[in-house]
Amino acid sequence: MSDASVQVKDTCRLCQSKALEFLFALAPTPPANEFVPERPADGAQDHFPLDVYQCRDCGHVQLIHCVDPERLFRNYVYVSGTSQVFVKHFEEYAAEVIRYVPLVPGDRVLDCGSNDGTLLSFFQKAGMSVLGIDPACKIAEEATARGIPTWPEFFNSELANRIRSEFGGVKVVTANNMFAHADGLPDILDGMASLLDPKGIFVFEVSYLLDVIERNLFDTIYHEHLSYHSVKPLVSFMQRHGLELVRVQRVESHGGSIRCYAAPAGSRAIDPSVAGLIAQEEKAGLYTTATYTSYLDRINGLGVELRNLIAKLRQDGAKVAGFGAPAKATTLMYQFGLDAKDLDFIIDDSPLKQGLYSPGRFVPVIDSSVLNDAARRPDYLVILAWNFAQPIIKKHEPYRQSGGKFIVPIPQLQMV
Numbered sequence: 214m215s216d217a218s219v220q221v222k223d224t225c226r227l228c229q230s231k232a233l234e235f236l237f238a239l240a241p242t243p244p245a246n247e248f249v250p251e252r253p254a255d256g257a258q259d260h261f262p263l264d265v266y267q268c269r270d271c272g273h274v275q276l277i278h279c280v281d282p283e284r285l286f287r288n289y290v291y292v293s294g295t296s297q298v299f300v301k302h303f304e305e306y307a308a309e310v311i312r313y314v315p316l317v318p319g320d321r322v323l324d325c326g327s328n329d330g331t332l333l334s335f336f337q338k339a340g341m342s343v344l345g346i347d348p349a350c351k352i353a354e355e356a357t358a359r360g361i362p363t364w365p366e367f368f369n370s371e372l373a374n375r376i377r378s379e380f381g382g383v384k385v386v387t388a389n390n391m392f393a394h395a396d397g398l399p400d401i402l403d404g405m406a407s408l409l410d411p412k413g414i415f416v417f418e419v420s421y422l423l424d425v426i427e428r429n430l431f432d433t434i435y436h437e438h439l440s441y442h443s444v445k446p447l448v449s450f451m452q453r454h455g456l457e458l459v460r461v462q463r464v465e466s467h468g469g470s471i472r473c474y475a476a477p478a479g480s481r482a483i484d485p486s487v488a489g490l491i492a493q494e495e496k497a498g499l500y501t502t503a504t505y506t507s508y509l510d511r512i513n514g515l516g517v518e519l520r521n522l523i524a525k526l527r528q529d530g531a532k533v534a535g536f537g538a539p540a541k542a543t544t545l546m547y548q549f550g551l552d553a554k555d556l557d558f559i560i561d562d563s564p565l566k567q568g569l570y571s572p573g574r575f576v577p578v579i580d581s582s583v584l585n586d587a588a589r590r591p592d593y594l595v596i597l598a599w600n601f602a603q604p605i606i607k608k609h610e611p612y613r614q615s616g617g618k619f620i621v622p623i624p625q626l627q628m629v
């Protein structure tokens with residue numbers, strides 16, 4: 214481990230309490246998106262712990278090892294516009310926000326962690342004035358070139374001052390997954406609150422801890438995701454920054470997320486969805502340590518099942534490969550103990566990943582043309598991007614027609 218790249222936190226990311234309790238540890242991994250052009254000469258890539266803690270005061274679940282964000286996000290290769298599923302999701306998202314606020318042409322919308330500007334493009338089409346903030350320089354530059362002005366920066370309260378003077382206050386701030394990514398959340402929320410119109414709304418989407426637990430989404434745990442949000446800690450977090458959580462919707466992104474709406478305190482009625490979800494969280498044991506011990510046992514059980522299945526298929530002479538190389542595949546491969554001996558290669562549709570090797574396990578990533586090559590075609594494809602299993606299976610129906618089979622590892626092991 215290179216020490217310069219990691220900081221260990223001893224206070225809660227939301228409330229600064231020192232009462233952090235260890236819940237469980239997943240296998241240490243390299244940064245989940247660090248695909249490499251070749252296997253390093255010494256055979257190793259930096260690994261960092263994935264230790265999960267919970268704040269005993271506010272209930273927030275989080276990682277304490279923070280890998281340098283410059284290392285994680287400056288050369289980020291994930292582009293949301295490459296996935297049709299996400300494009301559709303963001304289109305519906307923008308329409309919902311426009312209705313709820315409501316927004317009119319000319320209103321200003323800011324998106325923090327705007328990636329390639331997909332979400333903002335739908336606000337722009339509806340006549341809003343938009344600004345994106347994203348630290349991934351190349352993605353920000355490309356978004357700007359396509360007409361979505363995007364500043365290549367990390368959002369914080371200092372940047373909020375610059376936004377106010379150069380762009381203006383805003384009716385809506387959105388932030389998707391960035392709220393899971395960022396370490397300095399209190400300062401970020403202060404910055405957002407300072408930009409919001411009195412009738413404005415801050416909308417953010419994050420993976421939902423209840424789904425992480427109930428649907429076995431352990432592979433959403435990787436170093437880019439420092440926080441695993443649930444509604445109860447968010448309520449008190451918003452209150453400390455002059456905001457109020459007024460509505461929460463469960464949505465399907467990333468296998469299970471929440472879309473949270475926060476407004477200046479007292480400006481809107483609080484929807485029953487907030488109390489309703491807190492009750493569900495309590496009932497599911499999200500604030501009880503024992504829940505997480507049995508969770509880890511369950512995850513490891515799924516790993517044993519998958520490993521045994523692959524071993525048996527390979528013993529019988531079958532060719533097995535992976536499909537999809539999202540960041541979560543790194544956590545999955547490490548926790549389940551899969552490497553290049555189990556998967557000959559991984560097929561991924563992103564040209565940015567093709568020709569590279571998967572982080573730490575060094576499985577080659579190639580394009581899907583191999584499926585048309587009878588000599589090289591795998592007999593089984595383990596869908597590592599399992600949250601897209603349905604569209605992937607549908608798109609590659611000819612592979613299945615010709616005898617190929619898909620293995621979906623999560624939420625339960627399944628062969629299609």
Ligand SMILES: [Zn+2]
Pocket residue numbers: 225226227228229230268269270271272273
């Ligand atoms: Zn806390």
